[in-house]
Amino acid sequence: MAHGPAKGIGRWLFATNHKDIGTMYLWFSFAMFLLGGAFAMIIRAELFAPGMQLIKPEFFNQMTTMHGLIMVFGAIMPSFVGLANWMVPLQIGAPDMALPRMNNLSFWILPFGFALLASTLFMEGGAPNFGWTFYAPLSTTYAPDTVNFFIFGVHIIGASSIMGSINIIATILNLRAPGMTMMKLPLFVWTWLITAFLLVAVMPVLAGAVTMMLMDINFGTSFFDAAGGGDPVLFQHIFWFFGHPEVYIIILPAFGVISEIIPTFSRKPLFGYSSMVYATSAIAFLSFIVWAHHMFTTGMPIAGELYFMYATMLIAVPTGVKVFNWITTMFRGSLTFETPMLFAIAVVILFTFGGFTGLMLAVAPADIQYHDSYFVVGHFHYVMVAGAVFSMSGAVYYWLPKWTGKMYDETMGKMQFWIAFVGFNIAFIPQHFLGLAGMPRRYADYALQFSDWNMVSSIGAFMYGAAQLMFLYNVISTIVSGKPSTEEKTWEGAQGLEWTLPSPAPFHTFSTPPNVK
Amino acid sequence: MSTESNYYVPEESRLPVLGALALGLMALGAGLLLNDGASGILWVGTALLVAVMYIWFRTVIRENIAGMNSDQLKRSYVWGMSWFIFSEVMFFAVFFGTLFYVRTLALPWLGGEGDRSDMIHLVWPEFTAQWPLMETPSQAAGSNEFIGPDHHMSFPGWDKMFHWLPLWNTIILLTSSVTCHFAHHAMKHDDRKKFNIWLGVTVALGIIFLFLQYEEYHEAYTEMGLTLESGIYGSTFFMLTGFHGFHVTMGTFMLLIQWIRGLKGHFSSDDQFGFEASSWYWHFVDVVWAGLFLFVYVLA
Incomplete structure (x- = not known):
């Protein structure tokens, strides 16, 4: 157990250390973030002006599909798994993850899975072009041949997610330090416990969905074909039974992160800790019973539409509890606005905005107007980007001194935040206007009246893209030449076990569990 | 909660990255097999995965025999297996959900019930919803895209009950759960002889089940016109x-391994997790069958 890191590439290939594996997850997800981001830049460049300028419509469809798949499965999800790998053992006083070898297996599946997925771009017929939601029959009857690689890729990526989640659950339930009772867990740990449960519950559902696609395409079954007695709408039900909890899988760890950051920079304990735990659990429960609000225009009995509309609105209650608690934590605190705090506050504001547009979309009769329009694109980017990605950026700035023992440049951090914040809003606010004016999503070209806002949106997107390169620069320059920051407690107001450790955190921590009072 | 002072964190291992490589090769190979008919890479990947799993389990068993596993680590394995089984439950839930959706919603709608009956009648006017679905909508419309089965697998009536394979399979699998439990009980009381016998019986019952299942499939394909392609009934x-x-x-394979391990003396009355995990898996598979018997065979 006293062994240190191995020399050379073997340290990474054969790793069992939660910090090394966490680091690999984080770098891998950032690489995927840049790849998916490059696809987004291609999309926005094409949409900069009406008409087809840069790429062909078929390739545009491949770009929207690959952008969505890579951002959801390759960037956001693995980034939070990486964060869990690093922080969960530190925050609960565990020596490592519960199952360290399986941990490395979960990680290394991802490069193979995404190499397979990305390689379809260079295959005959091109990459998947049916959107990240891969509705049948677009993804079955009318799919390119490469769909089989996509299906098997999803299978192994799903296996990675399930193993990673089982590991996180086992770690949290079994490796807490003496005295670290469940209701003392840092909120990041709590949100990940619930996220991991959601993942174990719904990744097999996704596996089942793609397996039925595989059978329909290659073996003559008729699950999603009405001619044989099946139903294409069934695909949407199954997909969204996975897909809606998936949305919370992406956002709950982000909630956990900002529940760590806000108390630190407010120099006050989190307001309403237990209500946060219950609200997170309530969101997880509700996520299983609201899926068909993605399908209001697909065809459903009126009773179904009403049920899914009201059930969806219920989610606003626990989410409102969370937003209230974050704001109340800040209320009358001694606030300072370091970069992580700026990101956290931005998450509270922008995520709330995305939540409100979500409420608009939850109203079935109204949704029939917005459905599959740019309003939806604007809405979910406020949740995915301003919710998940912003909090991830905040998390990196927040814990980077603990990981590296070096301090990032505050001015550069703040500059990156403001460029990202402004760029993001310029990119996505206009998309709401475009959608309400009637511009459909996933189109390579558009009518002339949409030109101005599309141009504005593209400019904002390029700005946001540039901010990510700056983020990369900030992280690398901190690692290479950052000011040493070796005190245990980087932030004056920080609470929690990770801040009792030296910075950078030693290769092995808590070999003997700490005592938690 | 942690009670031990030391948790065994294994040394660097080559197995995980090789396992990931194996899964990557299998995914690539399976795609190539379907798209180009080339099976080489799939076989290489499968062989590598089998080798990795063999060495991995051997390593874990040796660590346990060497006494490196604390009670706390053993609890981690318990959690790991339990949540794996939960994920399997969700996997089967998809296919059961599909069955329920098709039977209670999709087919009646295709048959003209519901809000949009006026439109459905324009597409498949001759189609009647029934379960088991013997005539597909495309057949009813005079196309041979999907041809329904000639016979179905449902309950044939009380008089022919004892010639009905699913009933025998149910009896066999339920019995095997009981014998598996007897084996567990025997091991708890350190009765190795009984353990070997009862676990051997369980494995044998598993093999008989699989043989009968093969017979059923063979009959379905050769005599009943029931294939994967015979509409939604065959699909589900x-x-x-x-x-x-x-x-x-x-599950049979896992139990067989545990039986061999039992012969080698790997288990004791208080340390038998390999067997226990396999037996949980076996009981899970058994419960799934109970659901299948009810919803696929009986209530049809």
């Missing part, structure tokens, strides 16, 4: 029973 029937059969195969 083979998907549910096929994945279940695959899980029985895995």
Whole structure:
């Protein structure tokens, strides 16, 4: 157990250390973030002006599909798994993850899975072009041949997610330090416990969905074909039974992160800790019973539409509890606005905005107007980007001194935040206007009246893209030449076990569990 | 909660990255097999995965025999296996959900019930909803895209009950759960002889089940006109029973390994997790069958 890191590439290939594996997850997800981001830049460049300028419509469809798949499965999800790998053992006083070898297996599946997925771009017929939601029959009857690689890729990526989640659950339930009772867990740990449960519950559902696609395409079954007695709408039900909890899988760890950051920079304990735990659990429960609000225009009995509309609105209650608690934590605190705090506050504001547009979309009769329009694109980017990605950026700035023992440049951090914040809003606010004016999503070209806002949106997107390169620069320059920051407690107001450790955190921590009072 | 002072964190291991490589090769190979008919890479990947799993389990067993596993680590394995089984439950839930959706919603709608009956009648005017679905909508419309089965697998009536394979399979699998429990009980009381016998009986019952399942499939394909391609009845029937059969195969194999380990003296009355985990898996597979028997065979 006293062994240190191995020399050379073997340290990474054969790793069992939660910090090394966490680091690999984080770098891998950032690489995927840049790849998916490059696809987004291609999309926005094409949409900069009406008409087809840069790429062909078929390739545009491949770009929207690959952008969505890579951002959801390759960037956001693995980034939070990486964060869990690093922080969960530190925050609960565990020596490592519960199952360290399986941990490395979960990680290394991802490069193979995404190499397979990305390689379809260079295959005959091109990459998947049916959107990240891969509705049948677009993804079955009318799919390119490469769909089989996509299906098997999803299978192994799903296996990675399930193993990673089982590991996180086992770690949290079994490796807490003496005295670290469940209701003392840092909120990041709590949100990940619930996220991991959601993942174990719904990744097999996704596996089942793609397996039925595989059978329909290659073996003559008729699950999603009405001619044989099946139903294409069934695909949407199954997909969204996975897909809606998936949305919370992406956002709950982000909630956990900002529940760590806000108390630190407010120099006050989190307001309403237990209500946060219950609200997170309530969101997880509700996520299983609201899926068909993605399908209001697909065809459903009126009773179904009403049920899914009201059930969806219920989610606003626990989410409102969370937003209230974050704001109340800040209320009358001694606030300072370091970069992580700026990101956290931005998450509270922008995520709330995305939540409100979500409420608009939850109203079935109204949704029939917005459905599959740019309003939806604007809405979910406020949740995915301003919710998940912003909090991830905040998390990196927040814990980077603990990981590296070096301090990032505050001015550069703040500059990156403001460029990202402004760029993001310029990119996505206009998309709401475009959608309400009637511009459909996933189109390579558009009518002339949409030109101005599309141009504005593209400019904002390029700005946001540039901010990510700056983020990369900030992280690398901190690692290479950052000011040493070796005190245990980087932030004056920080609470929690990770801040009792030296910075950078030693290769092995808590070999003997700490005592938690 | 942690009570031990030391948790065994294993040394660097080559197995995980090789396992990931194996899964990557299998995914690539399976795609190539379907798209180009080339099976080489799939075989290489499968062989590598089998080798990795063999060495991995051997390593874990040796660590346990060497006494490196604390009670706390053993609890981690318990959690790991439990949540894995939960994920399997969700996997089967998809196919059961599909069956329920098709039977209670999709087919009646295709048959003209519901809000949009006026439109459906324009598409498949001759179609009548029934279960088991013997005539597909495309057949009713005079196309041979999907041809329904000639016969179905449902309950044939009390008089022919004892010639009905699913009933025998149910009896066999339920019995095997009981014998598996007897084996567990025997090991708890350190009765190795009984353990070997009862676990051997369990494995044998598993193999008999698989043999009968093969017979059923053979009959379906050769005599009943029931295939994967015979509309939604064939699709759901083979998907549910096929994945279940695959899980029985895995479970039988796992129990067989535990039987061999039992002969080698790996277990004791208080340390037998390899066997216990396999037996949980076996009981899970058994419960799935109970659901299958009810919803695929009986209530049809």
